[in-house]
Amino acid sequence: MKRLLRICSLVIGLIILLSWAVYSEPKEDAVEKIRKRGYILWGSDAEGGAPYVFPSPKDPSRLIGFEVDLAEAIAHELGVQARQSQNAWDSLIPSLKRGDFDIAINGIEITPERKQEVLFSLPYYIYTEQLVVRKEETAIRGIDNLKGKKAGTLSGAVAQNILEGIGGVDVRIYSGQVEPYEDLAIGRIDAVLLDLPIAAYYAKPNPKLKYAGAPVGRGYYGIVIKKEDEELKKALDDILAKLLQTGELKRIYEKWDMWNETQEALFQDIKGSETHPGIEESRKAPLQTFFPMLIKGAGITIFISVASMALAVSLGLILTLLRLYSRPPFSSLATAYIELYRGTPLLIQLYILYYGLPNIGISLSPVAAAFLGLGMNYAAYEAEIYRAGIMSVPKGQMEAASSLGMTKTLALRRIILPQALRIATPGITNDFIALFKDSSLVSVIAMVELTKTYTILSASTLRFFELGLIVAVLYFAMSYPLSLLAGRLENKLKGTA
């Protein structure tokens, strides 16, 4: 039992360590804190894609985009470095509020609802909505012709409100900005209404698509800041004003082909001539340029899988022992734990751990939440495998051990568990393979592992097929050795049974 206790305390120690790994100290001037730290952490979703924030086609481990340029310009003014923090777009604001990063810059529109939750800087871009149709389309010349047609847009975007406001339009909501244009090109929908920067990057270079009519609507992108960071907002507003006066902002927008007359309302004059890499270049980039990022993603997948599995096998053993051999309150608690974790989706457990717990004051880092979420979920399954193993040890074994004067604990440790573990090993190995693949679920809580790396890369390059094959091969290369191991263990057991 001593060894068990040691494992137990090790696991708990690890949990505490990871839980506090990323934790922001409260109550300090945000600007001061950033300067002291030497970098500003800005949140965005690289999966959202070009031209906002996306992996460079030349070097996919580097992010580029007009918001990267903007963040760097701001950091430069603050006298610090800029560091991007990857986070799913839907949860940028909740994550900012939890303190995962200092600010969020990712095409976030300034709306009255959001203003109740967070602060916004001065607008840094005025965007309009551009309607895009197929090249051969003649009937749709503007949003007024959309009645009875199928039109795609992004969830939660201003364009969605515009489309729904027209009435009679079959509005299709997408979660990524690539897919609506893909569906439009192959005829699944008739038109796409999205922010002009998105249309400029994804639709304009596509020979099958064209703009229909002039941009409509008008909205403002603003930098999102935590409600309590008034100082930071002031500093950012000053910096934006300065970037505007010096023409720096305009240079950035011209580089990304986002400059238009609308922006005149924000800025005046000056022309630059930097060019930005277009989607054509991304499409042609040799595959090996993506390897370093994919390998890094695979490394994180391995790390998180191995760590969670270690938690699962040790916690699972503790759960089984409690369930089988402890007195009522503990045994029924262990049973409840197992049933609860097996009976609810892993995805929900991860969301609760990462986004739910901060509501009661517990803020886990993405790594800690992924480790705990996967590990605690799989512990329930491992517990059942152990239990099956223990149950399949003949009753006579415990009787023989007892008749030799062993206590129950000693008999468990020396006689029952070694036999049960041998029986359980193939099942545990199989679960390890399953966990390996389930680890892709942690991408929802801001972990950039292999699957997330894939979606980020393919969203900016549209190379879902080739990259998908490479990622599948990587997963297979990691899980197949485990399958072989499981098979060998099973054979070995058959030999000695």
Add this chain to the structure above:
Amino acid sequence: MITVKRLHKYYKEHHLFKGIDLDVRKGEAVVLIGPSGSGKSTFLRCINGLEYFQEGEIDVDGIQLHSINRLHPGKEDLEIIRQIRLKAGMVFQQFNLFPHMTVLENIIESPVQVLRMEKHSATEQATAILKRINMQAKAQSFPHQLSGGEQQRAAIARALAMKPEAMLFDEPTSSLDPEMVGEVLSVIKDLVNEGMTTLIATHEMGFAREVADRVVVFDKGDILETGPPEKIFTNPSAERTRAFLSRILIP
């Protein structure tokens, strides 16, 4: 050495033992016979604490065991049972060797873990025991590599390594192929001849007749009669004993 007084045992509604008594002297070999289900195995298991009983008392070499709450045995009760088990070794019908250990490891496990013997002296002792039962060649074998007879002899060696005052044999040859019964019985016989206090539940009547100081006849949880083997086998006093013997002894 072993005294059982007014032992009552219930299986839910069924009243198996209705207050039975038995007294085994030091060095005595007592053989329990009777039809299957007559309670002789359960009787042995009660002595060893593998079955709990509701009334009565059992004394093994001065250690007294009373009835125990089966669902929530207290710590002290469990310790008493453990002390009794250290006094009385048990050999099972199914051998119950530990399959993940070699014969030698099986034998030294408890002396090392429970009696805190040094590993090398436990190994020396085990080797001596194995030599005595002519099994030294199998010390490094795993149970599944042994014949049934060898497994049961190893199990006896394992119980002896705890240096018990008495040995309880629960139908030690019932799951053996006929040609292996002899080698196991001869080991038990040697033990009896060396003066070990033994309680043996068995269906081997010839063996009972040969080694027993006393034969106890069980039927339906009752002790029908007790006596020296010559008397029980040639002139039993109880009618049911006669019926039982005539069924199994085909003269």
